[in-house]
Amino acid sequence: MSAIANEAGVDRTTVHRRFATREALLSAVFQAKLDSAERVLDEARLVEAPVAVALHRYVEGIIPVSREWPVDTRRMMQKDPEADRRRQEQSARLDAFVQRAADEGHLRPDVSPAWARAVLDQLVDSMAHRFPEVAPPQAADLVVDTFLNGLGAT
Template identity: 75%
Template sequence: MRADAARNLDAVLRTGARLLAEDPATSIATIAAEAGVDRRTVYRRFATREALLAAVFATKLDSSERVLDEARLTEAPVPVALHRYVEGIIPVSRQWPLDTRRLMSAEPAANSRREELSRRLDAFVQRVSDEGFLRAGVPVPWARAVLDDLVDSAAHRFPDLEPPQAADLVVDTLLNGVGRR
C-alpha cells in the first residue's frame, strides 16, 4: 500500500471510530470530510458504513490483543502485569472509542475475538484474586467490572491524564481502594 493510501486509511479509521462513537448514524460522507479525504476514497475501501465499522472494530481488537500479549498477564507479577495492561489499554480506548460490545451480530469472527480477549482478562482477574490481591469475599466478576469502569473513566473522563499516571491511579484504586484502612 502506498504511504499516502496508508495515511488516508488510518485517518478514515480513526475519524470513523471517533465520529461513530459519538453518533452511530454518522454518514460516510461526514467521516470522509472530517478525515480530509473524498467520500469516493472511503467507498472504494468500504462499501457501507457497516464495513467501515467492522474495520474499526478489527483494528481495535488487534490493538487490544497486542496490549494483552505485551502485559504478560499469565507470567508477570500481578501488579506489573496489571499496570502494563492499564497503561497500554488506555491509549487504545482513547484512539478507538467504540465499545466492542456493540459488535454486529453479522460479524461472528470479530465477536469471537472480542469474547476470547474478554476471557483472557477474566482469567487474569481470577489470578489477581487467587494470589490474594483482592480482599476476601470480593466477587471476581465485580472486580472485573470495577477494572473496566476504572479504565473507561481514566481513558475518557480524564483525557489529560497520561497513560502511566492513569495506570498508577487505576492499579492503586483496584488493589487498595480509595478509603483509609
C-alpha cells in the first residue's frame, strides 16, 4: 500500500480511504487490467480483420496495457471467480485467433497452435517489459514479424 501511495503521489491514508484492504486494491488493479485488455481485444477485430492486421492491432494495444498494469492476473484468480472467468474468456479469444491464423495457413503446419500462443505471449511480455524504450507501433512491428516469419509458413 505504501508503494502504491508513493507512486501515486499521495499518502497511505488516502489509499486506505479508497481501498479498505490490500485485496481490494489488488482486485481494482486486476479489474482495470482486464478492462483494458478487453478493449484491446475488441479493437483488434480478431475475427473480422485479416490475420496480420488483427495481430498488429492486438500487439500494439496490449503492450501499453502490459506496461501500465505490470501484474499477473493469474494471482488473483483463486480469490475472484469473476476475474478468473473474464481472464479465461480473453484467453479463449486469443486461442481462437491463433487457431484461425493456423487454419488460414499463416503458421507452419508442424507448429501447434498452443505452442504458437505461448510464443506470442512471451514475445509480447518480453517486448513490454524488457524493451520499455521501444514504442508500441515499432514493438508491434517486431513482434508480428518475429511471430509470423519465425513461426510462419514458408
